[in-house]
Amino acid sequence: MTFSKLGLSEKVLQAVEASGYLTPTPIQAEAIPHVLAGRDVLGIAQTGTGKTAAFTLPMLSRLEKGRARARMPRTLILEPTRELAAQVEESFARYGINHKLNVALLIGGVSFGDQETKIMRGADVLIATPGRLLDFSERGKLLLTGIEILVIDEADRMLDMGFIPDIERICKLVPFTRQTLFFSATMPPEITRLTEAFLHNPVRIEVARAASTAITISQGLVASATGPAKRETLRRLIRGAADFKNAIIFCNRKRDVAILHKSLQKHGFNAGVLHGDMDQRARMASLDAFKSGGVDLIVCSDVAARGLDIPDVSHVFNFDVPTHAEDYVHRIGRTGRAGKTGIAVSIVTSADQKYILQIERLIARKIDWLAGESLANLPEEETGHRVPRGERPQRSRRTAPGGGGARARASTSRPSDIAASATTPKPIASHRRDGDRPSGEAVSKQAGAPRQQHQKEDGSPVIGMGDHVPMFLLRPTTVKPGKAAADKGDPGKNTRMG
Numbered sequence: 228m229t230f231s232k233l234g235l236s237e238k239v240l241q242a243v244e245a246s247g248y249l250t251p252t253p254i255q256a257e258a259i260p261h262v263l264a265g266r267d268v269l270g271i272a273q274t275g276t277g278k279t280a281a282f283t284l285p286m287l288s289r290l291e292k293g294r295a296r297a298r299m300p301r302t303l304i305l306e307p308t309r310e311l312a313a314q315v316e317e318s319f320a321r322y323g324i325n326h327k328l329n330v331a332l333l334i335g336g337v338s339f340g341d342q343e344t345k346i347m348r349g350a351d352v353l354i355a356t357p358g359r360l361l362d363f364s365e366r367g368k369l370l371l372t373g374i375e376i377l378v379i380d381e382a383d384r385m386l387d388m389g390f391i392p393d394i395e396r397i398c399k400l401v402p403f404t405r406q407t408l409f410f411s412a413t414m415p416p417e418i419t420r421l422t423e424a425f426l427h428n429p430v431r432i433e434v435a436r437a438a439s440t441a442i443t444i445s446q447g448l449v450a451s452a453t454g455p456a457k458r459e460t461l462r463r464l465i466r467g468a469a470d471f472k473n474a475i476i477f478c479n480r481k482r483d484v485a486i487l488h489k490s491l492q493k494h495g496f497n498a499g500v501l502h503g504d505m506d507q508r509a510r511m512a513s514l515d516a517f518k519s520g521g522v523d524l525i526v527c528s529d530v531a532a533r534g535l536d537i538p539d540v541s542h543v544f545n546f547d548v549p550t551h552a553e554d555y556v557h558r559i560g561r562t563g564r565a566g567k568t569g570i571a572v573s574i575v576t577s578a579d580q581k582y583i584l585q586i587e588r589l590i591a592r593k594i595d596w597l598a599g600e601s602l603a604n605l606p607e608e609e610t611g612h613r614v615p616r617g618e619r620p621q622r623s624r625r626t627a628p629g630g631g632g633a634r635a636r637a638s639t640s641r642p643s644d645i646a647a648s649a650t651t652p653k654p655i656a657s658h659r660r661d662g663d664r665p666s667g668e669a670v671s672k673q674a675g676a677p678r679q680q681h682q683k684e685d686g687s688p689v690i691g692m693g694d695h696v697p698m699f700l701l702r703p704t705t706v707k708p709g710k711a712a713a714d715k716g717d718p719g720k721n722t723r724m725g
């Protein structure tokens with residue numbers, strides 16, 4: 228398959244060639260002809276599949292006819308975060324190099340003035356986050372009645388961020404006759420409902436499962452105590468990383484992002500930071516510094532980093548194991564992109580074992596411990612389970628949990644061990660018994676179970692059972708025959724795509 232067979236205009240094909248793309252990705256090959264034909268598209272695809280070009284390229288071809296009027300954009304792309312919106316703007320600049328189109332960006336954290344000037348000039352393409360878009364529309368500065376194509380990107384992320392009511396309002400402000408292109412990595416019931424309400428007879432295109440991790444990524448686990456020892460573990464990993472170029476470091480909470488960032492700087496590391504509380508200018512500056520090599524480490528929260536396309540990241544470190552298995556897939560997908568190799572190492576404390584099991588179920592493979600690493604090596608206080616007396620590591624009972632013990636352990640795993648074990652599978656640590664792993668159907672049911680309540684990024688307490696899921700809740704449910712039939716043909720229903 229070549230791009231020239233897809234029906235794209237000559238100008239677009241030249242830009243594609245200039246980008247160095249030789250063949251369309253599966254989502255591009257499938258979606259582009261339908262978008263050009265004016266069909267609604269439901270694309271189930273995550274970032275990294277080439278989905279941005281799958282909608283940008285045919286939109287550019289279609290925009291060659293007609294022109295925009297003041298305050299009335301012709302096309303609208305909704306993105307959940309400012310960074311993703313800015314990334315799509317970059318794609319339009321790259322692929323639209325042979326077009327004279329006005330592209331406007333409406334995102335929070337940037338002054339209204341410049342954005343208004345662009346809209347007044349007439350935008351062919353408007354890329355927006357939902358909140359700022361509604362602000363403009365409510366102030367009468369923007370009319371959505373001229374929208375010919377509406378793109379809703381990263382819909383499941385919009386759901387996580389509470390944007391669905393905004394999306395519904397926006398869908399009602401654009402003409403009924405517009406074409407809608409809808410993308411989501413997963414199809415939870417709320418998203419399915421949205422597509423049923425706002426898409427007209429869409430073509431459904433599903434590419435690579437959200438649960439798959441690239442084969443170009445070597446994954447590994449490292450055991451650690453909590454507290455300062457965990458930061459020491461990370462420093463050891465960074466210092467010993469083989470073929471290190473740069474790394475994205477993920478924390479689960481904004482508060483920890485800030486602490487870790489300061490700590491790394493204090494220890495002489497060249498580190499930047501990216502989290503949702505930073506203003507837009509600071510976020511872009513951080514990202515640019517990392518992309519250009521000004522800093523070689525960036526400490527991130529999930530919200531800030533999801534979907535970012537940063538080419539050439541050599542390492543991803545999970546300072547915290549994510550509490551949602553899908554986040555693991557997204558995080559480590561920041562490395563090993565476009566055929567390059569990457570290394571992803573997760574720091575595991577005794578409290579994280581259940582999350583590692585959930586991740587392994589989702590990606591349908593075990594993640595190996597790096598050489599010499601095992602939770603069994605942690606002090607008893609840290610593992611939470613008893614180690615037979617004879618097998619206990621020799622250490623002073625007065626060693627503080629997670630203190631000198633972790634530092635001493637750090638010296639047992641040399642850089643060469645890490646490099647070697649990140650590429651050579653090792654047997655999983657013996658504390659994980661086969662009985663811990665549910666069999667066949669139960670595994671897939673669990674991997675596809677509805678998302679638990681997200682642990683709050685600000686570290687506020689978790690309500691109810693928190694992250695603990697009793698086994699009875701994970702058991703396969705029985706569905707009444709009538710409902711089962713209704714659900715048939717919609718594999719995404721009630722299922723995290725996996």
Ligand code: AMP
Binds near residue numbers: 247255275538565
């Ligand atoms: P996306 O899924 O849109 O975030 O794209 C992921 C990455 O793939 C981006 O860096 C794109 O530049 C790149 N890309 C998109 N389409 C192609 C293609 N047909 N061939 C090679 N790389 C591509």
